[in-house]
Amino acid sequence: SENITEAARRILRENDRGGYTVPTAGLYPYQWNWDSAIAALGFAEFDMNRAWQEIETLFAGQWETGMVPHILFHKPDAGYFPGPDVWQGVGPTQSTGITQPPVAATMARMVYDRDPAMGKARLSALFPKIRAWHSWFLKWRLDSENAVCVTHPWESGRDNAPEWDLVLKTMTAEGVGEYTRKDTSHVDASMRPTKFDYDRYIWLVQQGARLKWDQQALREQSPFRMADPTTTFLLLRAHRDLLAVGERLNLDVTGMAEEVALLEAGARSLWNTELGSFDARNAATGEFANCMSNASFLCWYGGIDEAGQLEKLRASLTKTRFPVASHPTDSDRYDSCRYWRGPTWAFMNMMIGFGLEDCGHADLAQEVRTKTAELIETYGFAEYFDSTSGAPAGGDTFTWTAAVWLAWAG
Numbered sequence: 001s002e003n004i005t006e007a008a009r010r011i012l013r014e015n016d017r018g019g020y021t022v023p024t025a026g027l028y029p030y031q032w033n034w035d036s037a038i039a040a041l042g043f044a045e046f047d048m049n050r051a052w053q054e055i056e057t058l059f060a061g062q063w064e065t066g067m068v069p070h071i072l073f074h075k076p077d078a079g080y081f082p083g084p085d086v087w088q089g090v091g092p093t094q095s096t097g098i099t100q101p102p103v104a105a106t107m108a109r110m111v112y113d114r115d116p117a118m119g120k121a122r123l124s125a126l127f128p129k130i131r132a133w134h135s136w137f138l139k140w141r142l143d144s145e146n147a148v149c150v151t152h153p154w155e156s157g158r159d160n161a162p163e164w165d166l167v168l169k170t171m172t173a174e175g176v177g178e179y180t181r182k183d184t185s186h187v188d189a190s191m192r193p194t195k196f197d198y199d200r201y202i203w204l205v206q207q208g209a210r211l212k213w214d215q216q217a218l219r220e221q222s223p224f225r226m227a228d229p230t231t232t233f234l235l236l237r238a239h240r241d242l243l244a245v246g247e248r249l250n251l252d253v254t255g256m257a258e259e260v261a262l263l264e265a266g267a268r269s270l271w272n273t274e275l276g277s278f279d280a281r282n283a284a285t286g287e288f289a290n291c292m293s294n295a296s297f298l299c300w301y302g303g304i305d306e307a308g309q310l311e312k313l314r315a316s317l318t319k320t321r322f323p324v325a326s327h328p329t330d331s332d333r334y335d336s337c338r339y340w341r342g343p344t345w346a347f348m349n350m351m352i353g354f355g356l357e358d359c360g361h362a363d364l365a366q367e368v369r370t371k372t373a374e375l376i377e378t379y380g381f382a383e384y385f386d387s388t389s390g391a392p393a394g395g396d397t398f399t400w401t402a403a404v405w406l407a408w409a410g
């Protein structure tokens with residue numbers, strides 16, 4: 001395991017492009033929002049300054065509205081599509097026009113806790129920026145029950161999760177035009193979203209660019225607006241963490257406790273009684289997607305200890321050797337290697353593990369951790385893993401998998 005730790009550090013160093021990491025060379029050649037926050041946690045194991053820098057670089061791309069983009073295009077790279085010309089982001093750095101699940105506050109708190117004396121000034125400077133991002137979510141992205149919505153499947157981080165089929169299947173993607181995907185030139189097409197999905201991803205990007213990413217206009221015109229368990233649980237946790245560090249650092253936390261309560265009510269509203277699980281919901285109709293996913297198991301990370309979800313987790317742990325599957329292995333839409341339709345993700349497992357631990361389910365946290373460690377030991381630092389065979393999938397030498405080894409699994 002000494003060697004694996006060495007390798008993990010090397011991956012973070014090799015994916016460093018000067019102040020930020022790429023998730024992996026080739027497939028993802030820019031700075032991604034939640035990948036970077038996870039990377040910071042990995043760096044904190046051996047280079048605290050570099051850990052803070054990762055988050056600071058991300059916030060240097062923050063828009064005036066408070067939104068923090070899902071990708072920052074620091075340097076041009078012809079190997080990725082859609083690039084800055086398609087997105088036409090309007091921030092200080094070339095970027096996309098959507099965000100990603102807000103994990104930065106939680107990771108910043110964890111980095112801070114490792115060395116409070118060193119982190120005090122860094123975190124104090126980041127605090128108002130992170131709060132502005134969270135306020136942007138609160139202003140623009142709550143549905144009628146105060147769960148947090150995404151406006152693009154990419155914004156959820158779980159690009160092709162079956163939850164989104166509900167809305168994507170109603171869209172025609174008319175006029176999307178010709179384009180050349182780059183992802184399938186880096187990894188096998190069987191591991192990636194289908195063309196049906198991609199047409200709709202690109203159509204939504206074109207619509208957003210046309211509307212100059214104006215949130216009011218998007219709220220009125222976009223066909224895609226779904227309350228998302230990942231974003232909802234992560235923002236709830238992140239806001240609680242931000243409130244805690246704000247109090248500790250004597251910063252202005254006015255209104256934050258009320259916002260946490262609002263977000264908690266929103267998160268609880270994602271409970272689908274019929275399914276017996278937390279679920280995504282179409283904001284336009286109130287209809288649930290009727291899908292359990294690995295994001296459903298982020299409830300504990302969000303501080304919600306739900307007995308029914310715990311039962312589902314125990315059951316799912318018996319169904320595959322390589323948990324936690326991103327979609328139930330016994331569902332007819334389960335696909336063991338196609339991105340978010342079945343595979344398992346080490347960083348999701350880590351957040352699930354953190355939550356279980358916090359809520360007093362140490363045995364389950366330990367089981368998820370041990371199995372994640374086994375995956376990485378056996379199959380390396382893949383982007384994600386086939387949840388039936390364990391086989392590595394997607395990109396390799398992946399930043400977040402290396403970070404998870406350093407901070408949690410190893």
Ligand code: DGY
Pocket residue numbers: 070081154159183
């Ligand atoms: C991609 O390009 O597939 C990414 O997941 C978008 O974030």
